[in-house]
Amino acid sequence: MKTLDTAAAPAIATVDLILFALGEAGLEVLLIRRGAAPFLDAWALPGGWIHTDEDADLDAAAHRILREKTGVATPYIEQLQTVGNATRDPRGWSLSVAYVALIGPGQAPAVRGGNAADAAWRPVETVLAEAGDLAFDHGDLLGLALARVRRKVEYxxxxxxxxxxxxxxxxxxxxxxxxxxxxxxxxxxxxxxxxxxxxxxxxxxxxxxxxxxxxxxxxxxxxxxxxxxxxx
Amino acid sequence: MKTLDTAAAPAIATVDLILFALGEAGLEVLLIRRGAAPFLDAWALPGGWIHTDEDADLDAAAHRILREKTGVATPYIEQLQTVGNATRDPRGWSLSVAYVALIGPGQAPAVRGGNAADAAWRPVETVLAEAGDLAFDHGDLLGLALARVRRKVEYxxxxxxxxxxxxxxxxxxxxxxxxxxxxxxxxxxxxxxxxxxxxxxxxxxxxxxxxxxxxxxxxxxxxxxxxxxxxx
Missing domain, CATH: 1.10.10.10 (Winged helix-like DNA-binding domain superfamily/Winged helix DNA-binding domain)
Structure with missing residues (x-):
């Protein structure tokens, strides 16, 4: 039995966003090429740490991260699911509160910001076919997000x-x-x-x-x- | 623009469980009387910090916390939603990954453990009527959990x-x-x-x-x- 809950290292707390838009071929997702370790140069979902000194709440963190990393201001966002475990981030026990975000045509950003070296809209099916190449467990998060959107389309x-x-x-x-x-x-x-x-x-x-x-x-x-x- | 994501204090990362069972009058929820600050002596949902040195993932943390605080071993659990903001915990920016848990009859535990001084099964409607008396934002979490269960009952x-x-x-x-x-x-x-x-x-x-x-x-x-x- 632990006596001090704070004895172990704190969990890394991040927010990741799966931002969808409709392109010619169907749903597209915005990916960022990582400009820092871990997973330097790998493609990833836009995401970042919660800034406890400036984010009022999780939704605010999601909006800030999306704005800083992609230039998108206020799309539709909804919380998807939180993943957290000891192995997804080589820096330590990490959790990610994942959000689905949707934007209409003409809002697709020209992006560059934060520690993102590059950004691109990619067809969802193409990305899923090589999901293991994404940083962290972002391929899994993309799969969860797509399932959510497809289910909610019907309801x-x-x-x-x-x-x-x-x-x-x-x-x-x-x-x-x-x-x-x-x-x-x-x-x-x-x-x-x-x-x-x-x-x-x-x-x-x-x-x-x-x-x-x-x-x-x-x-x-x-x-x-x-x-x-x-x-x- | 921040250069070090880790400059601010880390978020407090916790898991809370809304554990339901069926009693004579309908759904009942398990509450714990807090034995430590903050909210000393207030009723609360069973919950605790993620232990990054022993919890393999979020589900494991949920099972451990439920076991330590209530004696319940392996009920049905599913992730509900994550709440996180600067104000819900007086100790600092805090997020809670909330889980709904369900158990069948005869599994209702006689509980005492961790920093819980006392525990009780209470009718959901009674607790919701005085939801503001619960510690943290646990009244809100209970409301979210009840809505989820009622919706999933139909589907x-x-x-x-x-x-x-x-x-x-x-x-x-x-x-x-x-x-x-x-x-x-x-x-x-x-x-x-x-x-x-x-x-x-x-x-x-x-x-x-x-x-x-x-x-x-x-x-x-x-x-x-x-x-x-x-x-x-």
Missing amino acids: STLPVHLLPERFTLSELQSVYERVLGRRLDKSAFRKRMAEVDFVEPVPGEMRRGSNRPAQIYRLKEARSTAFFDRVL | STLPVHLLPERFTLSELQSVYERVLGRRLDKSAFRKRMAEVDFVEPVPGEMRRGSNRPAQIYRLKEARSTAFFDRVL
Whole structure:
């Protein structure tokens, strides 16, 4: 029985972010090339230590780290899971509070900052195929994050955060399809969106293109992080 | 820009457990009366610091802390969420990896250990009504845990962990009802259980009582933590 809880070395406490955006081929993830040991020059998720002298809480730490390492200011973030063990970091017992972050098109940053030497958007499937090459256990974290996003696509408003604030139903359907990796029936999709009722038309706003004008929609305010019965 | 990530004081890294069991009145939670500062003599969730010299990982820390503080050996545990901020612990920036734990009847421990002066099973609703009296932010953690369990009751096999390994369908229905706080229709419940197919009859085992003999069931192995489309 220990008498002093503080006798052992403290755990290293970090936050890592799995930042997704939609590219041409589907989901992409932002990776950073490490500019310092351990795992010097390896690709990694953006992450860093909690700064107990400046971070008010975990969410604030996540936002700060994302801003410093990637230049992204305020995307959608949600806590994913915390991993912690004696072996994931050669410097000592380390825990990482992992966050999933999503951004819409046009927010993809040109990045350089902190101890990150380089950064790049990479297709998720490509990165997962070589997940063991990532620093630390970041391949595992990416796998967990992808599973979370795919599950929540079917049950929540989460995909909306991969779109601009205003979008057509065709664009919304395309997001669901690209995240899930399968096609959806258009009329069934529209019927289901009407039932779950989390988007609303923007009065008078239409998109005009080569087809007939399409109504513009936005996320309903109160539904911004809601969980539903199965959406799809 | 910081040059040394380790310049600030390290975060306090703890694990807290919200341990549920079913009592006569519904869900009960195990509380510990604190035997040390801070919050001396206040009721709290069982918890403790990560011991980086002996805990292989976070789950191991959770099991150790539960064992030391309550005498419970190996219940069902799952990670709930991590809270961390500058204000929850007067000793400094603190994070807690919170776990939900469930145990079946007859495993409720007679407890005394670590810096816990006392322990008691309390009805969840009673504790939540006075959640502000709990140490730290443990009232908030209890609320998060209850929401998780109630949601997973509707989508997963989780309630089974509140039962002995073998049970009748009437006992299973009773667990769902007590966690949800509402009655369920017997024939609809049995139809749904057949559809989601996560329990199986134990060949030849019947329970004989004042009514006609009831078939004994058990959880199917492969389904021990499965998530389903809505169960109820």
